Amino acid sequence: MRWSDGIDDERLIVVTIRNEAPMLVPRAGSTARSYRGPVRYSVSPTALTQSRSIATTYKLREITGWPIGMLGVHCLVYELADGADREATLQRLQRDQRVESAQPLHSFQTLMKPSSEPYRPLQRNLDLLNVSEAHRWSRGEGVRIGIVDTGVDISHPDLDGRIADHRDFVSASERGMVAEKHGTAVAGLIGASDRNALGIVGIAPAARLYALRACWSEPDRDDARCNTLTLAKALVAAIEAKTDIVNLSLGGPADPLLTRIVQRGIDRGIVFVGAAPANASDRFPTSISDVIVVAGLKEQRAADAMLFAPSEDVLTLAPNGTYDFLSGSSLAAASVSGGIALLLAREPRLSVERIKALLAPTMQHEIEAPPTMDLCLAVTSVVRGGSCGR
Template identity: 45%
Template sequence: MRWALLVALLLALAGCASAPTAPAGADADMQARSDRFVVVAVANPLQRLPSRAGTSLSSYGGTPRYTQGEQAARVLADVARRHQLREAAAWPIPVLGVHCVVFEIAPDASRDAVLAALAQDAQVQLAQPLHDFEPLATDAPGVRYDDPYLPLQQGFLALGVPQAHRLSTGRGVHIAVIDTGAQTDHPDLNGRAIALHNLVDERPAAALAERHGTEVLGLIAATGNNGQGIVGIAPDARLSLYRACWYGAANGRARCNSFTLAKALVAVLASDARVINLSLGGPDDPLLTQLLQQLLRQGRSVVAALPADGLRRGFPAGVPGVISVAATGQADGAAPLQAPGRDVLTLQPGGRYDFASGSSMAAAQVSGVVALMLSAQPALDGPAIAHLLTGAEGRPWTAQQLLALGKAAPAGRQTAAHNFR
């Protein structure tokens, strides 16, 4: 009920970067043996070439104008020589003023010892492990559906989305999803203009019909009123999928790492996406945190899945300003923001439908709700959205109280219930 009240209230109120480069085979090595690699950043003091005046979200997608400077090249060569490192991938991140390199450590070296030495190196601005991350979903029993059945979308109905769609379907809002690949020609996504970016390997992104990304895209934006399947929260939003995670052959689980996620975040910084969905989690990561903070400073909304223990920590859920979402009932309801995340009907590769569980699914639905809000109120920014969703008072309201509160509150300061059920 609170979801329906919240959505009704909210809708009634109605730099540049160069692409990373890696030697052939380096990406596969990093994916298979991440514990043998470190991420190092050094200052890259370059002057930006003249560009058009003014800055806005729509201007972020301009042509890259940065390369590795001579000073950074010399420093990195010295660092590699002193610490016996071999370059595996490198790319400038102009928004942070650094040049990043993924180095492979010597075969007989301890990564902890190498990182400790790098931390004492005055020429190094950042040194960290090549962290691994994973999508935060759990597999559901193998009940599968071949035919559309909207009544099974209990989370969708609990959110009051059918009512909200009378006012907004997410049109005009760009959502960036950083995840695994997805079946973008699924019957419930077929025909949608989805920009695809494979940042893991050289394979065509359109050919990678992976499960987790398909589930997340389906919840956010499955096509409505097409006579089949399910309906997404924001079926008219514009979508970009950044494949930064992949499925391992050994255990069948999806993984990401610091390098692939950094590439995705840099690419999103060069886009006009206003909503970024990160249904994944892992340890604190200094480089990824800096990139995410840059997105937040630009007023974008970043929605992340809360770890299974329900604690707001690690990357990305622990980064201040991120809208961190738990599955309803996760960690005894201790999380500040919850959404349906148990046995949620969504899309599966092969043109199928099935249930999925986890905070990944909860975060995807909240990303859809954020798109509805932005479509109805384009002037809202990330902090205003976060305030509305988390609710400063955090107490339940009746429908009349919510509507009266929303109408009386100044723009960007509306208050909403904090626990979505």
């Protein structure tokens, strides 16, 4: 059971209240598996009183709450009363002096689909990116990558020893991380082992992976869903873990709360990578300044795209220790996250602008072929005496 089961998301809103003197929470909360789970986090008495007062004033039902220390707020999910108009209620809340912010509980989707041509040459994506040559100079050693996604198959042989930490912000199950398709594919593309004599090779096989489950698979669908609260908790966890890179292979509407959290991470030097959305209306995370946006090689008209990487028929990991060919800008974003790890392993203090400057000029232009990156050329730009074989 997910914590959204049994509740219509269209009747849910997210409200933040100033929490001036909260008790410090050492880690971002791993949410209860249903909205109705107990709140386990300390809140200032004033914020607690205000949250109850607001619920009474607007006839709301509090579903869950969570203090976000880095923003100095208490974040609550409320359910609207039967028949209440969500937009009108939000407008009233936004004018209420007790309220720091108010918005809908947004839904987000991952950006991947099954491959239609499963027999094309294996890992052609690595050849296009010149990854093998890049590995002569960097394998992403020591770089921390947060993967905010669905669950990852942490027992997959090609991820053995590769997961530094894993947390579930969707379910309260004690059975461990749920092995799901999208998160496993993204994790494999970024950091599958390269020295185990089996399977595939990740782009940054020596990076440290943080699997943060904020999305869940939908029955009979290729994509997965997330929402404002699950993503907020995973993003805060990634920031608290002091990750160097956060991969966001997902998209959805502009979200004020999530934007504030991402901006706080950017201010702390974390590099965020987002997948170019298929729909122009999907503005998170790609509309945020300094988020590196990545589109597939055949998606060069995607809104806000800055970089391009292979996204069609990419061989990667699948749950239950298997492999699959998949497509989508999710995979292009994961490729760039892995490529950035190769750079940061050699030059940890690179800014977002410097990273883009290093990657963009390496994009290879061939007749009737879209440009892609040469990761070896990018890495050797920060390695004295480095060279590439092609």
